[in-house]
Amino acid sequence: MKKSRILMIIGPLFLLGLFVYPLWNIRLEAPQYPIPLGMYIHINKITDELPHDVKNINLMNHYVGMKEIPEHMLEFDLFPPIIIAMVIIGVLIGFKANYKWFLGWFILMSLLGIAGVYDFYLWEYDYGHDLDPKAIMKFTNPDGTPMGFQPPLFGSKVILNFVAHSYPATGAYLMFVGMMMTLAAFFVGKAEEAKK
Amino acid sequence: MLKKALYGLAIASVAFSSCGGPSADGGKKATTGALGSSVAEKAYVAPGEYDEFYAFISGGFSGQLAVYGLPSGRLFRVIPVFSQDPEKGYGYNEETKPLLNTSHGMVPWGDAHHPDISQTGGKVDGRWVFINENNTPRIARISLKTFETEEIIEIPNSAGNHSSSFVTENSEYVVAGTRFSVPIPQRDIPISEYKGNFQGSLSFLSIDKEDGDMDLAFQIRMPGFDYDLSHPGRGKSHGWFFFTTYNTEEAHSLLEVNASQNDKDFIAAVNWKYAEQLIAEGKFTEEAVKYAENEWDESTHMATSTIKKSVKVLDASKLPGLVYFLPTPKSPHGCDVSPDGEYIIGSGKLAAELTAHSFTKIEKAIAEKNFDGEAYGIPILNYEAINAGAVKNPGLGPLHTEFDGKGNAYTTFFISSEVVKWKLGTWEVIDRHPVYYSVGHLMIPGGNSREPFGKYLVAMNKITKDRYLSTGPEVCQSAQLFNIEGDKMELLLDFPTVGEPHYAAGCPADLVHPNTTKIFKLEENNHPYVTKSEKEARVVRDGNDVHIYMTMIRSHFAPDNIEGVRVGDRVFFHITNLEQDYDVPHGFSMIGANTSELLIMPGRTETSMWYPKEVGVWPFYCTDFCSALHQEMQGYVRVSPKGSNTPLTYTLDDDPLDM
Numbered sequence: 015m016k017k018s019r020i021l022m023i024i025g026p027l028f029l030l031g032l033f034v035y036p037l038w039n040i041r042l043e044a045p046q047y048p049i050p051l052g053m054y055i056h057i058n059k060i061t062d063e064l065p066h067d068v069k070n071i072n073l074m075n076h077y078v079g080m081k082e083i084p085e086h087m088l089e090f091d092l093f094p095p096i097i098i099a100m101v102i103i104g105v106l107i108g109f110k111a112n113y114k115w116f117l118g119w120f121i122l123m124s125l126l127g128i129a130g131v132y133d134f135y136l137w138e139y140d141y142g143h144d145l146d147p148k149a150i151m152k153f154t155n156p157d158g159t160p161m162g163f164q165p166p167l168f169g170s171k172v173i174l175n176f177v178a179h180s181y182p183a184t185g186a187y188l189m190f191v192g193m194m195m196t197l198a199a200f201f202v203g204k205a206e207e208a209k210k
Numbered sequence: 211m212l213k214k215a216l217y218g219l220a221i222a223s224v225a226f227s228s229c230g231g232p233s234a235d236g237g238k239k240a241t242t243g244a245l246g247s248s249v250a251e252k253a254y255v256a257p258g259e260y261d262e263f264y265a266f267i268s269g270g271f272s273g274q275l276a277v278y279g280l281p282s283g284r285l286f287r288v289i290p291v292f293s294q295d296p297e298k299g300y301g302y303n304e305e306t307k308p309l310l311n312t313s314h315g316m317v318p319w320g321d322a323h324h325p326d327i328s329q330t331g332g333k334v335d336g337r338w339v340f341i342n343e344n345n346t347p348r349i350a351r352i353s354l355k356t357f358e359t360e361e362i363i364e365i366p367n368s369a370g371n372h373s374s375s376f377v378t379e380n381s382e383y384v385v386a387g388t389r390f391s392v393p394i395p396q397r398d399i400p401i402s403e404y405k406g407n408f409q410g411s412l413s414f415l416s417i418d419k420e421d422g423d424m425d426l427a428f429q430i431r432m433p434g435f436d437y438d439l440s441h442p443g444r445g446k447s448h449g450w451f452f453f454t455t456y457n458t459e460e461a462h463s464l465l466e467v468n469a470s471q472n473d474k475d476f477i478a479a480v481n482w483k484y485a486e487q488l489i490a491e492g493k494f495t496e497e498a499v500k501y502a503e504n505e506w507d508e509s510t511h512m513a514t515s516t517i518k519k520s521v522k523v524l525d526a527s528k529l530p531g532l533v534y535f536l537p538t539p540k541s542p543h544g545c546d547v548s549p550d551g552e553y554i555i556g557s558g559k560l561a562a563e564l565t566a567h568s569f570t571k572i573e574k575a576i577a578e579k580n581f582d583g584e585a586y587g588i589p590i591l592n593y594e595a596i597n598a599g600a601v602k603n604p605g606l607g608p609l610h611t612e613f614d615g616k617g618n619a620y621t622t623f624f625i626s627s628e629v630v631k632w633k634l635g636t637w638e639v640i641d642r643h644p645v646y647y648s649v650g651h652l653m654i655p656g657g658n659s660r661e662p663f664g665k666y667l668v669a670m671n672k673i674t675k676d677r678y679l680s681t682g683p684e685v686c687q688s689a690q691l692f693n694i695e696g697d698k699m700e701l702l703l704d705f706p707t708v709g710e711p712h713y714a715a716g717c718p719a720d721l722v723h724p725n726t727t728k729i730f731k732l733e734e735n736n737h738p739y740v741t742k743s744e745k746e747a748r749v750v751r752d753g754n755d756v757h758i759y760m761t762m763i764r765s766h767f768a769p770d771n772i773e774g775v776r777v778g779d780r781v782f783f784h785i786t787n788l789e790q791d792y793d794v795p796h797g798f799s800m801i802g803a804n805t806s807e808l809l810i811m812p813g814r815t816e817t818s819m820w821y822p823k824e825v826g827v828w829p830f831y832c833t834d835f836c837s838a839l840h841q842e843m844q845g846y847v848r849v850s851p852k853g854s855n856t857p858l859t860y861t862l863d864d865d866p867l868d869m
Contacts, residue, residue, distance in 0.1 A: 066790035
């Protein structure tokens with residue numbers, strides 16, 4: 015079998031790692047939390063980094079009126095079948111299709127990824143801004159608008175006494191490696207085609 | 211100018227001494243004289259750093275066990291054991307009251323004496339601390355996961371449980387030896403008929419390998435002496451236990467004179483392996499007694515007390531080979547076994563020298579029946595035949611010896627207020643250091659084991675007058691920390707202690723610190739009155755009893771308004787702390803309750819009882835600062851007159867809780 019096809023078959027399989035490993039990690043550091051509070055966002059659930067972290071994040075957040083971190087979201091129903099479908103399509107393309115389809119798969123997957131990130135941003139925005147009007151503590155920005163508590167999409171950010179860190183986790187890295195393999199498959203395939 | 215020159219010189223010499231080449235003391239910094247400032251450094255633990263050792267120092271008459279760090283001498287915690295502690299609700303809440311139950315009913319105080327750490331293979335393992343109580347003979351086991359008392363057993367046929375609570379080298383047994391001999395069974399006889407009618411008991415409590423559960427395995431009936439201290443054999447002498455005695459005169463009055471007449475008292479050497487065999491062979495008598503066995507259940511967060519009614523007794527006078535007496539000069543107090551198990555050091559409080567017996571020679575003397583008479587049928591071994599040597603003119607009033615694991619021993623001298631270092635085998639004094647003042651016991655971490663950690667020594671002093679800022683007639687007692695790594699002992703630190711620093715045990719911090727419990731898991735809380743979520747919080751009336759199933763979390767109780775309670779009711783607050791975050795306890799106190807507060811750790815349930823006596827609306831609140839809104843963590847109970855029809859309601863934010 016051609017090298018490009020092997021890459022294209024294996025690449026999408028890396029996406030299956032998302033069913034085992036979390037996609038994203040958000041971690042909150044504060045002086046009174048020498049061991050930070052953290053949560054992992056998976057494609058189908060949110061879990062503690064250390065036992066009871068999510069419960070304790072909810073407890074801290076209730077002072078400023080933030081909602082509890084949801085146990086269930088629409089995304090948890092949508093993401094797994096989409097990932098499964100992309101894996102199957104990718105593998106089939108690897109076996110059967112012209113190398114140009116490899117790029118097609120990569121672009122589709124990238125678009126889906128961007129959509130996912132945008133969706134994540136919308137959720138974060140809502141989570142950080144839709145505050146209980148009866149909140150115990152109310153903070154405003156220097157311009158007088160109510161302060162939001164949105165964690166960063168990517169990177170680190172100071173929110174009151176916390177420093178929030180938001181970074182990809184193992185699942186996301188596996189996905190990235192897999193996608194790069196499909197992109198590589200396209201270029202290798204192109205080169206193989208040129209040699210003929 | 212001259213001053214400046216002197217400063218310059220001083221600085222130069224400091225620089226030289228700290229940066230200079232190897233010196234006579236192996237490159238260590240100078241520690242004496244004007245340049246001795248590095249002493250402070252040696253006991254200094256920087257903010258945020260951990261101490262190297264735990265020290266568990268008994269509170270003596272406080273009845274509790276205090277936890278300190280070494281070398282800093284910082285007090286971390288006082289663990290309530292034999293005395294009620296309103297600070298923690300210990301002995302006041304419904305869950306821990308049973309721990310203080312005895313055959314005499316609830317005893318709210320006891321004097322805590324000798325802590326000892328559990329061992330595996332002759333080394334301290336950092337799992338449990340055992341400690342004895344003298345007045346009401348008891349032994350407690352404290353978990354070093356939770357730093358809480360998990361079990362207390364009363365010792366029957368015993369009075370003044372002093373030669374206790376030392377542990378054998380695989381934690382097979384913890385012992386309890388009676389200080390006061392008494393009529394057994396207790397009866398109404400003239401005190402003047404003491405001799406021959408009063409008897410002693412040495413008790414062996416087995417320890418479960420997994421959960422530490424103690425059981426009174428057997429007792430050994432002994433002559434009516436006073437049993438003072440004890441230590442297990444180890445290594446070659448494993449299987450034996452040694453108990454010092456005083457008052458072998460069997461005096462019953464003015465003991466300071468009448469119990470100090472004999473030139474030699476005894477160390478009782480008990481062959482407990484043989485005792486096990488005798489028990490297995492049925493050579494015991496089952497005696498009717500009454501004692502309380504109190505156990506804490508980590509799953510239900512509750513203690514239960516059971517009154518037990520029998521004990522297996524072996525009579526030392528009738529069972530040859532079970533006990534031998536080692537003659538030891540003048541009312542020996544400490545009875546300390548060297549790390550290799552060869553030497554048994556008897557500290558004759560009134561003797562001019564320290565006596566060391568050789569276990570090898572003891573075995574030989576027993577084999578050759580080299581006896582020097584007997585007492586109540588128990589053979590007395592020939593003193594010359596078993597004596598390994600003596601430390602001559604070491605000081606006045608030797609009390610207690612521990613070892614550094616490098617062939618040296620350290621003995622406290624009460625009367626001459628000093629610690630003396632001497633060499634095992636050659637019996638020569640190497641060093642001595644004064645203490646301030648009247649030192650009782652000392653401790654080297656791992657001291658009662660095959661592997662002492664010979665870096666620090668803690669001397670525990672009885673008197674401190676003029677040593678600290680005064681606090682009226684009652685001044686603090688204190689401990690002193692020495693570095694014992696070098697040839698000379700080096701005094702590093704004084705620190706005041708809780709109660710009387712009576713005796714101590716220590717171990718490396720890494721045996722304990724990583725294994726401690728941080729929270730109690732709510733899902734594992736099987737308390738019969740647990741409330742695992744606010745939705746389950748409720749109030750239930752059962753005749754005149756009102757059970758309030760309440761929760762606490764930052765920063766409110768649920769429910770926080772309760773109505774329908776009446777004068778004459780008995781109200782139980784069963785409160786569960788719903789937190790699952792380390793170091794977030796909440797407190798609870800109710801106005802007019804004739805008990806203490808509760809202090810409830812995350813995931814735990816505790817119960818406080820309250821008899822409302824007056825009509826009104828009465829507040830309760832959180833007593834332990836828990837969050838920015840701690841002050842708002844409060845609620846009310848409305849109390850209506852006896853027989854009124856006020857409906858029973860319970861709300862939070864004016865809403866019923868199960869919505």
